[in-house]
Amino acid sequence: MNKHTPGPWRYSTGKTEALVVDRDGFTVMELRTTFNTTSHRDIEANARLIASAPELLSALSVLLKRASLFLDTSPTHDGLANVDAIVSARVAIEKATGGNNES
DSSP: OOOOOOSOOEEEEOSSEEEEEOTTSOEEEEEEOOTTSSOHHHHHHHHHHHHTHHHHHHHHHHHHHHHHHHHHHOTTHHHHTTOHHHHHHHHHHHHHHTTOOOO
């Protein structure tokens, strides 16, 4: 998988669309309402979520690395390695990176 466009990303909204742009102002994603099937509030919420993706991925990766340090030094790390939050973090990072832990 290719690396994603570096963050930070930001979003802006119009009457029927929202744009997510990178730090240089290039469009990362364009969202539009279609035949009133998606409300403007939904478009804006989706744009906010997409725009935060690079920071969310980075923060989750840092947290997982720090948790891994604890797990490696804890005498009970076998039990903690399967904690739902850690498993969910690993799954989310793999989903975001296409299985390449490159963040």
